[in-house]
Amino acid sequence: MQPKTLFDKIWDNHVVHEIENGPQVVYIDRHFIHEVTSPQAFAGLKKRGIGVFRPKQTIATADHNVPTQDQHLPIKDALSKHQVDTLINNCDEFGVELYGLGHPYQGIVHVIGPELGITQPGMTIVCGDSHTSTHGAFGNIAFGIGTSEVEQVLATQCVLQKKPKTMKIQVDGELKNGVLSKDIILYVISKISTSGGTGHFVEFCGTAIENLSMEGRMTICNMSIEMGARGGMIAPDNTTFDYIKGREFAPKGAEWEAKLAEWKALKTDPDANFDTEHYFKAEDIEPMITYGTNPGMGIGVTGNIPALNGDISIKKSLEYMALEGGSQLLGKKIDYVFIGSCTNSRIEDLRLVAELVKGKKKADHVNAMIVPGSKQVEKQAIEEGIDKVLLAAGFELRQPGCSACLGMNEDKVPKGKYCISTSNRNFEGRQGPGARTMLASPLTAAAAALTGHITDVRELLN
Structure with missing residues (x-):
C-alpha cells in the first residue's frame, strides 16, 4: 500500500x-x-x-x-x-x-x-x-x-x-x-x-x-x-x-x-x-514583530526593517506605517496593546501575560486591552486571580469576542496610532481606519505595554 x-x-x-x-x-x-x-x-x-x-x-x-x-x-x-x-x-x-x-x-x-x-x-x-x-x-x-x-x-x-x-x-x-x-x-x-x-x-x-x-x-x-x-x-x-x-x-x-x-x-x-x-x-x-501591512513583513525584535531597494510594496507599507527602511523598531513608541483574538486569547496566553506584568505598571500613555477568547477563559482567569493582577498593572480585562482583531465592532484603534496586537492580520485598516498594527506574541505585546515602546521581552525576563 x-x-x-x-x-x-x-x-x-x-x-x-x-x-x-x-x-x-x-x-x-x-x-x-x-x-x-x-x-x-x-x-x-x-x-x-x-x-x-x-x-x-x-x-x-x-x-x-x-x-x-x-x-x-x-x-x-x-x-x-x-x-x-x-x-x-x-x-x-x-x-x-x-x-x-x-x-x-x-x-x-x-x-x-x-x-x-x-x-x-x-x-x-x-x-x-x-x-x-x-x-x-x-x-x-x-x-x-x-x-x-x-x-x-x-x-x-x-x-x-x-x-x-x-x-x-x-x-x-x-x-x-x-x-x-x-x-x-x-x-x-x-x-x-x-x-x-x-x-x-x-x-x-x-x-x-x-x-x-x-x-x-x-x-x-x-x-x-x-x-x-x-x-x-x-x-x-x-x-x-x-x-x-x-x-x-x-x-x-x-x-x-x-x-x-x-x-x-x-x-x-x-x-x-x-x-x-x-x-x-x-x-x-x-521574539518577532511585524513592521509592514501583511503578516509576512516580520523581523526579529532586535533586527532592522529591510531597506527599500526599489521594492514598491515595502515602500507603500512603510509609508502607511510611517516607518523607514533600514531602521530599528526597538524603542519605537506605541499607543495601544491588544491581547486577544482566535490566535492568542486562551488561558495560557493570559497566564503568561499576568506572570510578566505582576507587580508592575503599564506605561501611562498606553491603552492596554485584554480580551479573553471565551466565557470559559474569562471564568478561569477570574478564578485564578488573573483579572486582579491585570487590573493592578493597569490592563483592562474585557468580555469575550473577536474585539480589536478586525475593527468590526466598537473596539477600534484610532487613525495613525500604533497597536502591538496578538491577532493574526496587520492589513491597512484592519483594526480601524488608518490604524497601524504590529503583530507580536503575548509576551512581546505585554512588554511593550509596560515600557511604552517596542521592547525585547528577554530583557524583562532576565
Missing part, C-alpha cells in the same frame, strides 16, 4: 463523490457558524424551502461583532444587534445549538470548539471564517469556507472542494527564552512569504512543534492561512489526548477508549511524500 500523509488519510476518508474533471464532494463532521457569514446562507435555505440537513453537527456562537463591555445590556450598535438577532432567530427556526451572549459557552468560534471537546482528531471541520485552520492543531482537516459553501454544508453536510497539495514544515530544536509559538509562525511566514503556502495544506512537525502545548499548536495552525495555505495541521499525540480528555463534549468511558485507539493511528506514514517541504531551526528564532 502506498504511504500516505496524515492529510491524505483524513481527506480520502471523507470523500463522498468525485466529479469527473471537477472538485470532490467532501463530508463535513463539524460545522461552526457565527453571526457574520451565516445570515445569507440561512436566507438561501429559506428561499429553497429546505432545512438544515444535520443540525446536531452545526454549532453557533456570537463573536465577531459583539461588544466586549456590558454584554448583559442590549447591543447599542444597530448593525451588530441586527446580525446577532438574526443569528438567534435562524438558530431557533432551524434547530441549531447556539451559544449566544450570556451563555456560559459563548466565545470566539475557534476557541470554544477545542475547549469544549467538540474539536477532535480525524475530523473535517469548516466555518465561514478563514482562521478555521486553528482546529487543525488537533490532527484534523479544518478550513474556512465562503457563505455559499456555508449554505452547501447546512443543506447537505458536504462541501465541494478541490483537493489541495501537501506541504511539510518541520521545526526542530529548542526555543530560546521569551520565544513563543507566535514567534515561530511569524518567523516561518517571514521566510516563505504570505503566498508561500498557496494551494497547499500544511503539516507542521519537528521537535519544536511536538514540545508545544495545545494552545501553542493552535496559534501555529491559526496563522497557517496567513502564508496562503488552505489550512494547517499537527498530528495528534499524548499532549492532544490529555487536552481533550474530560472536556464537556469529549467521548467518555468505552467510547473514549475506542476513539483513542483510532486517534493514535492518525499520523503520516514514514515514507509518505509531500509536494513541498521546508525545514527550520528553533534556535534561529527570536
